[in-house]
Amino acid sequence: MNDHVDAMSDALNPKADSAMLPFIKGHGTGNDFIIIDDLAEEHDLSPLQVAALCDRRRGIGADGVLRVIKQDDIFFMDYRNADGSVAETCGNGLRVFCTHLFHRGWLESGEHIIGTRGGDVSVVIDSSGLITVNMGVAKALASDCSVTIAEGRTFKSQAISMPNPHCVAVVGSLADAGALVGKPSVPADVFPSDANIEFVQIHDRGHITMRVWERGVGETLSCGSGACAAAHAAAAQADNNVARGVNQGAGRAR
Template sequence: MTFPWLKGHGTENDFVLLPDHDGTVHGTLDPAFVAGLCDRRRGIGADGVMRVIRTAALGEPSDATWFMDYSNADGSVSEMCGNGVRVFALHLLQEGLVPEGEPIVIGTRGGDKTVTPHEDMFSVDMGLPEVRGYSKVSANGRTWEAQDVRTGNPHAVAFVDSLSDAGYLVDQPDFDHSVYPEGVNIEFVQRVDAEHIKLRVHERGSGETRSCGTGACAAVVAHALDRRTSDPLHCRVDVPGGTVWVDWGPSMPLTLTGPAEIVARGEMDWLS
């Protein structure tokens, strides 16, 4: 069966998009199929797959017209992707599936997200974070205390003196499975100043990625809590793939702002 695909990224966190508006092209995404598409040697290569489907066709509880049916690179289902939802919004705009010049509401398993275009940037209302307790994470023979922050996905945020302290992050860092029974994204964060941080992330189901939008949000929340400030932050977050900005203050929703690009498209027969 031939089907259309697109390739896009947000700060080099990259995705395969599968248009399937009425849900008849792919049905429920098979994890092995997703993993094959994401494989960088035997597939297109990506950190995840987003099926572009109408919410009514998927049957998810959402008031949005379009739903981001997102899977990690290993085929596991994820609640939300802050970089991916910007790419998803760009695709909807480029294909004329949503009106220009208006905020775009997109359904996700982490709740409906409103994306506002600003020329070549997109701002996402990420909602309120959920802050929990602390646990431990370990990598490269070292162990750190990590703040538990939920921003659509679960995150364990650890502060390091240098991003190199985490090592190569080829393997999943150790974490407390009793705190994160379904896995966790682990952020290693280096402070630059009050409104500037750097991070690396190991995403559950995908490995180390060049960027993580929900992780950037979680890192800024942990940064603010660690500084014990109640002042709203407009924080620059440098990731290996570029820069995003996060706005947040106590009792305020998180706003994630960053670029999005569609870089390739085509049609294919999946033969694997």
């Protein structure tokens, strides 16, 4: 999808109400993003502007914004959550980001390094444009953790860095997570900057399903880094039986 949005409307920036900002919309297994090319770094959007763009009723609507920056010879993914806050990385965002660069002709097939706030990430693009992201090694943030849903039920969980923070609870059924209409709470001493929260159901060998509440967004259809954290948590609880794929609301990550 190609279009233009007046990201500098009177409500957002009265001094630049005539500026038009080109954008592209993309998604990875339903996790959708607004992509803005800003190689010259001329449009450092404020949190208010990002939130307005991501508003599904009054803006374009998205789970986040991917701003394309080029620093020296490396593309940098400036990722913002739907509420305007910044994040270390985004797995689905990286796939969408690199797909965009590939279709633009800015990246060819092969291995590339993409910069993120969480560090440089290796990605491989095959000749058809299929993207594989090396998300790195999951790291434990704490030995003991829990998450409490709005209905008051508390689940034992695992605190994992991908390197963005994840709180993963393995549950008997995804329905145990409730309606997820309100933000689940996590311990502030473990997650001082809050966390993405995953509820994971282990079905059989190599098969798990997941629901996710993304920090700064709410419940989304999928989360790439969350799928990695979920696979790590499931393996720790299922005798190192690593999931070959993670089924989410709008697709399967592997």
